[in-house]
Amino acid sequence: MNIIETITAVFATIACIFSLIPNALGIYKDTYQAENPDEVLMNAVLIADIHADGDPVRDRNDNLRRLLADINASEEKLDAIAVAGDITNCGNIKEYINLAGMLFAYNKAENFIPSMGNHDSRATCVEEPYFDEGSSLFQNFLRLQGIKTETNYYYKVVNGCYFIALGTESMPDPYISDTQIAWVDSLLAEAAKTGMPCFIISHELLMGTHDDANVPASRNLGEASDKLKAVVKKYADEGLTTVYVCGHLHKNFHADTLVTVSDNFYSLLLPSALYSEDDITGEDILSLGVTAEVYQDKLVIRARNFNTYEWLEDYRWELPVDIK
Secondary structure (H helix, E strand, C coil): CCHHHHHHHHHHHHHHHHHCHHHHCCCCCCCCCCCCCCCCCEEEEEECCCCECCCCCCHHHHHHHHHHHHHHCCCCCCCEEEECCCCECCCCHHHHHHHHHHHHHHCCCCCEEECCCHHHHCCCCCCCCCHHHHHHHHHHHHHHCCCCCCCCCEEEEECCEEEEECCCCCCCCCCCCHHHHHHHHHHHHHHCCCCCCEEEECCCECCCCCCCCCCCHHHECCCHHHHHHHHHHHHHCCCCCEEEEECCCCECCCCCCEEEEECCEEEEECCCCCCEECCCCCCEECCEEEEEEECCCEEEEEEEECCCCEEEEEEEEEEECCCC
16 A cells, blocks of 8 residues: 555544544434345445545545444445445545545445446546546456456446446446447346346436436437436336436436336436535435345335434335345
């Protein structure tokens, strides 16, 4: 570990200690845990748009620290944290080092599963981004998390659940090739043998979901959307529950946060874990996300404010599962 990594880890550790003070004082309103810890088969946190900064003490990184501190306050095991893109703000080496330091210091989840966002793919905040460099840095970061891949897309199986992380293959607009879609098809075919629900983690929306009529092309998967929908629907029609998890819009929880694409096929539009604007007050709400809890007869998705340690009871969904 070089000097930059060492300093980053030290700062992250100090921040972790301060973040855990509320738990030590017993002022958490409702500690993070599954609804039925003794019966849960897979327990994950789903978030989006964390935008880690290269400055280890900058305010924007506190949101992720608070989220992880909330999770750490629970004695319950967490199987995975999945992030729907924009894990960094500019996709540069300092941000990845800082993010790795924070995760090294106090991430207790057994798996960290990020997808690539547009901020990650461009490698730098300049007018002429470097996609090849962005891809290389992203894949190197994945290797630090124990994920071996030579593409911007990959998958992990967590307690029988497939987490399929999509990744753009060019820019500026997202591009998902037919090869990548065929790869998703093969993974869903494997998943359908068990019936455990699947999670497709992507930064951009599927075209035609979440009332995206006024969303520019860079915010959805464009022509690949219909092809991907057809593949997922094929297995959904056979009873496989699949949730397409996306972000990108930094939009607070709302009536269409979870929409039904077809039977057993859902799309979940997450707020930003960095900040999402409240539609009524205009204020920024920090550290929002959801938990995904798989049980023998259902998938429960619950919204949580990890900054105030509160469950958002208006946003709780039960989805059917058909575990074989």
